[in-house]
Amino acid sequence: MANFFLDNSDVQFLFEHMDLRLLSELFEEGFRFHAEFDFAPEDATDALDNYRRILTSLGELAADVIAPTAAETDRVGNVLHDDGSVSYAPGIADAMLRLSQADLMGFILPYRFGGLNAPLLAYTMATEVVSRADASLMNLFGLQGIAETINAFASEEIKAAVLPDMAAGRKNGAMVLTEPDAGSDLQAIKVRAFQDGTGHWFVQGVKRFITNGCGEILLVLARSEPGIADARGLSLFLVERGPRVRVRRLEDKLGIHGSPTCELFFDDAPALLVGARQRGLVTYVMSLMNGARIGIAAQALGIAEAAYRVAREYAAKRKQFGAAIDTLPAVRELLVDMSVELQAARALTYYASFCVDLETGTSRRLEGGAAGDETKALQQELRRLKRVNAMLTPMSKYVASEMSMRVANSAVAVLGGSGYMKDYAVERHLRDSRITTIYEGTSQLQVVAAMGGVAAGIARSVVESLLDREWPEAVRPLAAQVREGLALLDEAVAFAKAQPGAGYAALYSRKIVDMACALVIAALLCGQAAASERKLAVAGRWLAVKLPELRMNRDLVCSGDERPIAEFEALATS
Amino acid sequence: MGYHCVVCVKQVPDTKGITGEAMRDDGTVNRAALPAIFNPEDLNALEMALAIRDGHGGTVTVVTMGLPKASDVLRESLFRGADRAVLITDRRAAGSDTLATSYILACAVRRLEADIVLCGRQAIDGDTAQVGPQLAEKLSFTLVTYLEQLLELRNRTLRARRNLGHGWEIVETELPVLATVLDSANTPRPPAARRVMKFKKARCRSEVEQAIGRELAAASDDERAAESARRCSALAGRGLLIEQWNLDDIGADLAWCGFKGSPTKVHRVQSIVLAGGAYREYPASDPGVAQLVRELIEDHTIG
Numbered sequence: 001m002a003n004f005f006l007d008n009s010d011v012q013f014l015f016e017h018m019d020l021r022l023l024s025e026l027f028e029e030g031f032r033f034h035a036e037f038d039f040a041p042e043d044a045t046d047a048l049d050n051y052r053r054i055l056t057s058l059g060e061l062a063a064d065v066i067a068p069t070a071a072e073t074d075r076v077g078n079v080l081h082d083d084g085s086v087s088y089a090p091g092i093a094d095a096m097l098r099l100s101q102a103d104l105m106g107f108i109l110p111y112r113f114g115g116l117n118a119p120l121l122a123y124t125m126a127t128e129v130v131s132r133a134d135a136s137l138m139n140l141f142g143l144q145g146i147a148e149t150i151n152a153f154a155s156e157e158i159k160a161a162v163l164p165d166m167a168a169g170r171k172n173g174a175m176v177l178t179e180p181d182a183g184s185d186l187q188a189i190k191v192r193a194f195q196d197g198t199g200h201w202f203v204q205g206v207k208r209f210i211t212n213g214c215g216e217i218l219l220v221l222a223r224s225e226p227g228i229a230d231a232r233g234l235s236l237f238l239v240e241r242g243p244r245v246r247v248r249r250l251e252d253k254l255g256i257h258g259s260p261t262c263e264l265f266f267d268d269a270p271a272l273l274v275g276a277r278q279r280g281l282v283t284y285v286m287s288l289m290n291g292a293r294i295g296i297a298a299q300a301l302g303i304a305e306a307a308y309r310v311a312r313e314y315a316a317k318r319k320q321f322g323a324a325i326d327t328l329p330a331v332r333e334l335l336v337d338m339s340v341e342l343q344a345a346r347a348l349t350y351y352a353s354f355c356v357d358l359e360t361g362t363s364r365r366l367e368g369g370a371a372g373d374e375t376k377a378l379q380q381e382l383r384r385l386k387r388v389n390a391m392l393t394p395m396s397k398y399v400a401s402e403m404s405m406r407v408a409n410s411a412v413a414v415l416g417g418s419g420y421m422k423d424y425a426v427e428r429h430l431r432d433s434r435i436t437t438i439y440e441g442t443s444q445l446q447v448v449a450a451m452g453g454v455a456a457g458i459a460r461s462v463v464e465s466l467l468d469r470e471w472p473e474a475v476r477p478l479a480a481q482v483r484e485g486l487a488l489l490d491e492a493v494a495f496a497k498a499q500p501g502a503g504y505a506a507l508y509s510r511k512i513v514d515m516a517c518a519l520v521i522a523a524l525l526c527g528q529a530a531a532s533e534r535k536l537a538v539a540g541r542w543l544a545v546k547l548p549e550l551r552m553n554r555d556l557v558c559s560g561d562e563r564p565i566a567e568f569e570a571l572a573t574s
Numbered sequence: 575m576g577y578h579c580v581v582c583v584k585q586v587p588d589t590k591g592i593t594g595e596a597m598r599d600d601g602t603v604n605r606a607a608l609p610a611i612f613n614p615e616d617l618n619a620l621e622m623a624l625a626i627r628d629g630h631g632g633t634v635t636v637v638t639m640g641l642p643k644a645s646d647v648l649r650e651s652l653f654r655g656a657d658r659a660v661l662i663t664d665r666r667a668a669g670s671d672t673l674a675t676s677y678i679l680a681c682a683v684r685r686l687e688a689d690i691v692l693c694g695r696q697a698i699d700g701d702t703a704q705v706g707p708q709l710a711e712k713l714s715f716t717l718v719t720y721l722e723q724l725l726e727l728r729n730r731t732l733r734a735r736r737n738l739g740h741g742w743e744i745v746e747t748e749l750p751v752l753a754t755v756l757d758s759a760n761t762p763r764p765p766a767a768r769r770v771m772k773f774k775k776a777r778c779r780s781e782v783e784q785a786i787g788r789e790l791a792a793a794s795d796d797e798r799a800a801e802s803a804r805r806c807s808a809l810a811g812r813g814l815l816i817e818q819w820n821l822d823d824i825g826a827d828l829a830w831c832g833f834k835g836s837p838t839k840v841h842r843v844q845s846i847v848l849a850g851g852a853y854r855e856y857p858a859s860d861p862g863v864a865q866l867v868r869e870l871i872e873d874h875t876i877g
Contacts, residue, residue: 038772038812038813039768039769039771039772040771041771049774050767050770050771053767053770053771053774054767054770057764057765057767057770060764061764065761065764094761098763098764101763101764101766102763102764102765102766102767103766103767103768103769104767116767116768116771423858423859
């Protein structure tokens with residue numbers, strides 16, 4: 001039996017390397033749940049064993065049941081029937097049944113709603129494993145953040161009504177945000193929410209590009225305050241699938257064919273307000289989106305892992321010029337870049353998940369009523385983690401999705417003509433990877449979101465805190481190189497800030513964020529290198545490639561060249 | 575109304591990962607060299623029992639006979655949804671052939687009062703497919719072999735499709751019935767995470783005793799017995815004690831058990847070592863496959 005969790009040495013390494021023990025202590029709140037739920041862990045060792053078992057059984061399901069159906073799912077897609085119902089591709093329907101039977105649809109929900117109370121880091125690993133088997137299935141498996149959002153912000157009544165069904169996989173959901181004229185700019189949402197004389201809410205209007213819009217539990221962002229045109233006029237509503245919700249069409253897409261992308265028409269559909277009015281976008285959707293971004297990063301990792309493996313195996317077998325092509329330096333460079341970039345993006349995404357878990361754990365401790373002296377320290381720590389995560393989350397999404405596209409593209413390159421044909425999965429991986437840089441906020445938007453933290457010195461402080469430790473002899477020169485890189489980042493940030501107006505910094509924000517991402521990853525890889533010989537080579541190669549890039553980016557940012565803005569018409573010829 | 579399904583399962587060496595060390599010099603299976611797994615078709619039998627319970631109510635009891643280590647397959651059954659698990663373990667049962675095994679299982683199943691007994695078609699270690707039919711005979715249950723699809727179960731009457739290899743047969747019978755289930759019957763459900771988190775701690779008495787033997791090596795027999803009683807009762811209180819029966823518990827006649835009760839004589843064992851010769855690769859394309867088929871026909875492997 002194959003296993004997509006156990007066969008991945010890097011994921012295995014990270015499972016051991018990262019402090020899941022600490023997370024289990026935070027999430028199990030002193031292992032107090034065991035008294036109420038006989039399956040809840042008694043201590044950290046028990047909890048870790050649970051995580052390992054859950055991921056192992058998912059890994060087997062992914063390899064043996066899900067992956068073999070992915071090509072067929074890609075080919076047949078989903079079907080919209082005349083009555084507005086949608087049927088999933090057979091492989092997706094079966095996978096959803098299996099995942100439900102395996103209790104895996106409430107990964108991060110609390111025990112009391114039928115969940116597993118797992119930390120985000122374990123869920124990120126799970127999402128990567130699922131996405132490697134079938135990227136499009138992740139769009140259903142990865143929707144568990146919707147349940148989590150309901151858990152975080154909805155009333156007890158709503159939670160009790162829908163969460164047990166969601167955890168058991170009897171119902172699944174969709175986040176219903178995008179409209180024809182409101183994509184990246186969600187403040188422009190037009191779909192209307194109104195109350196009748198008895199105070200009941202209804203939703204009216206059209207939403208599009210809705211992943212799994214055919215699901216039962218729809219979280220709809222709608223304008224509840226007609227007089228307020230910006231984000232403060234928007235509230236979040238729960239609409240259950242019913243006769244007043246119609247799937248009008250399924251999109252025909254480049255990739256992720258197993259994921260139904262729906263256009264929805266809400267015809268005065270009855271709705272329940274989630275949380276407080278006017279906080280829909282500013283609080284709830286931003287929170288939902290952050291979790292979802294990590295999910296997409298994990299999806300991107302899974303796609304890249306799948307593509308890389310095909311390429312690596314093919315290159316070892318394919319003979320040209322009398323030898324396997326993986327002996328050729330040009331192919332070796334491709335494969336090494338793929339593998340190193342993949343491990344780099346994984347290091348960042350897993351670390352971001354870990355930090356989000358620390359934030360969740362800290363905020364739960366505060367809610368649980370920490371002791372007087374401790375409260376202040378915890379509040380301070382929570383504020384720090386929120387700032388860090390507001391940067392690491394978009395960084396992960398940006399780095400992993402761009403990496404995924406490059407790795408899938410390189411996999412096609414390694415396979416050459418065969419890679420372009422449907423005989424191999426890499427063309428599917430390339431098509432599937434393309435969406436990851438677009439949805440849940442485009443790469444350009446992730447850069448904007450990360451740039452604030454980088455400009456405010458948060459990237460620097462994260463790197464410094466990661467470097468602040470005793471290093472083994474072998475890692476010391478690498479840590480010194482990271483410090484050297486930090487000075488280059490400082491120069492670039494200072495120069496951009498010194499330019500008049502916000503245009504220049506915005507123009508070069510991608511280069512600056514690239515520099516910051518490279519350095520955070522370098523610091524993380526140094527930490528891994530201190531624990532593993534293999535990782536020493538990975539960290540060394542990463543820095544060997546990234547230091548020259550850092551210098552180049554510094555030169556570019558400090559060049560003062562404003563032509564893309566000042567001479568747009570001349571350069572972007574029409 | 576609900577039905578009580580009893581599923582007989584077996585822990586077997588994984589013959590997929592077979593190596594040169596899989597057989598001892600005397601021709602017997604070297605179980606230590608192969609990982610132990612749940613006999614694959616027994617998982618199909620378990621799935622059928624769980625589906626019957628899900629659809630009609632009732633309970634599913636899983637029974638295995640073997641060393642205390644065979645509790646692994648009972649835990650696995652609990653992970654997937656079994657209600658109750660029973661281990662039959664007894665040194666005096668060692669060396670049982672299919673006749674003795676089916677006798678012992680029959681003694682156990684009688685105590686369980688089953689409506690339906692389900693077995694996998696056959697185990698991948700012995701491949702005899704004898705235990706199911708022999709068990710049905712001893713229990714005087716109607717036997718349905720090669721069960722592929724349960725068509726109907728109503729008023730204690732079962733209608734099912736058998737796959738005979740060269741065709742299908744639909745049979746109808748009243749309960750009690752014993753059926754042997756094919757791997758084409760269903761896809762076994764995966765272990766359920768929360769059941770795994772709970773039942774991974776389930777142990778039978780012998781496993782508890784073995785653990786105490788390791789942990790309290792210096793303790794007296796009385797101390798160990800007391801500790802074992804304490805741990806077993808703690809496990810039982812949490813629903814985690816796997817029931818363990820010996821031959822006396824099931825009222826078995828020792829003359830029919832173990833070596834004594836096993837008339838099977840092995841006439842000859844041949845050790846066939848497949849020498850890994852040259853292999854050829856064919857491109858994964860239509861012409862490649864055509865070439866492969868042409869060559870297989872030419873050397874009379876097929877056709």
